[in-house]
Amino acid sequence: MDVKDFYFHLPEELIAQHPLERRDESRLMVVDKNTGVIEHKIFKDIINYLDAGDCLVLNNTRVMPARLIGEKEGSGGKIEFLLLKRIDKNSWETLVKPGKRAKIGSKFVFGNGELKAEVTEMGEEGNRIVRFDYEGIFEEVLDRLGQMPLPPYIKERLEDRERYQTVYSKEIGSAAAPTAGLHFTDELLERIKKKGINIVFVTLHVGLGTFRPVKTEKVEEHLMHSEYYVMTKETAEIINKTKESGKRVIAVGTTSNRTLETIADEQGRVREQTGWTDIFIYPGYKFKIVDALITNFHLPESTLIMLVSAFSSKEIIMNAYNEAVNNKYRFFSFGDAMFLK
Structure with a gap:
């Protein structure tokens, strides 16, 4: 399967640069995954x-202020670290710019020396393993010195960094937000509960591998980076009861979807567990548990548009994306949403 089969033309002005004033006022495209019939709604109509x-399954990960701006000891050259994955108490896998300044043994300072770092080894694809030195609790230091790691296609400054968190974010550890969940408000979630819909949480700490471009020509040759997930006993029991009663399991976002499909057995049952997943879902994949999907509009030729195409069909999804462009939907992290039912 060719990667270019998932290309569509996206005018730059449709890339949302800031969140709407009210989260649930974004637009919602409702798509029948089997027939391709489209309806245009507002998100709170969900x-x-x-x-x-x-059962609505949400990812309660919380984005770290994982972008650190500092300078090299001695030369004073500017450096930017993006924390990707914690290895142990003080060591992280990081993306470093510019990489030429970050050779093994190089040392850096952040916040007038409140945080120091040394590159200890080279990681995959040019990433660096970095050991940090600091006083106190690392998360508190990071909260003071770090910035929200907005994707590179967002050029405007984010005034309120809580707008790049879901209202139910709890477990800190992501390098990017599970953006389908950004549309929910506390009030909307309360209304959904009162209607008798179960709301449960999984955790998947989103890494940058989810958003990295596919560099292979063939879809099947692309390798996903692994991401850490948690499924609690309580969540597993509610999901299993939902399936047994013939009701739907609805994943909020591709991250919840990937977590559920990683854990589910061939009978569509899940159990309490933690682990790492590098599951790559593209057309041809047979879903074991997820019945419906809420998601944002994704980049051309990305692993995310491939997953969404697998959930419906490539033809239906590419047609929906072209309609979204023609109707000037807002795309990507702060953009509008799609419900595949």
Whole structure:
């Protein structure tokens, strides 16, 4: 399967640069995954498509202020670190710019020396393993010195960094937000609960591998980076009861979807567990547990548009994306949403 089969033309002005004032006022494209029939709604209308007994699965990861700007000891050259994955208490896998300044043994300072770092080894694809030196609790130091790691296609400054967090974010550890969840408000979630829909949480700490471009010509040759997930006993029991009663499991976002499909057995049952997943879902994949999907509009030729195409069909999804462009939907992290039912 060719990667270029998932290309579509996206005018730059449709890339959302900032969140809407109200999260649930974004637009919602409702797509029948089997017939391709499209409806145009507002996100808060999602409640009309959910039935009592359905189960909404949300990813409660919280984005770290993982972008650190500092300078090289001695030369004072500017450096930018992006924290990707914690290896142990003080060591992280990082993306470093410019990489030529970050050779093994190089040392850097952040925040007038409040945080120091030394490159200890080279990681995959040019990433660096870095050991940090600091006083106190690392998360508190990071909260003071770090910036929100917005994707490179967002050029405007984010005034309120909580807008790049879901209202239910809890478990800190992501380098990027699970953006389908950004549309929910506390009020909308309360209304959904009152309608009799179960709301449960999984955790998948989103790494940059999810968003990295596919550099191979053939889809099947692309390798995903692994990401850490958690499924609790309580969540697993509610999901299993939902399936047993013939109701739907609805994944909020591709991250929840990948977590569920990683854990589910061939009978579509899940159990309490933690682990790492590098599951890559593209057309031809047979879904074991997820019945419906809420997601944002993704980049051309990305692993995310491939997953969404697998959930429906490439033809239906590419047609929906072209309609989204023609109707000037907002794309990517702060953009509008799609509900595949």
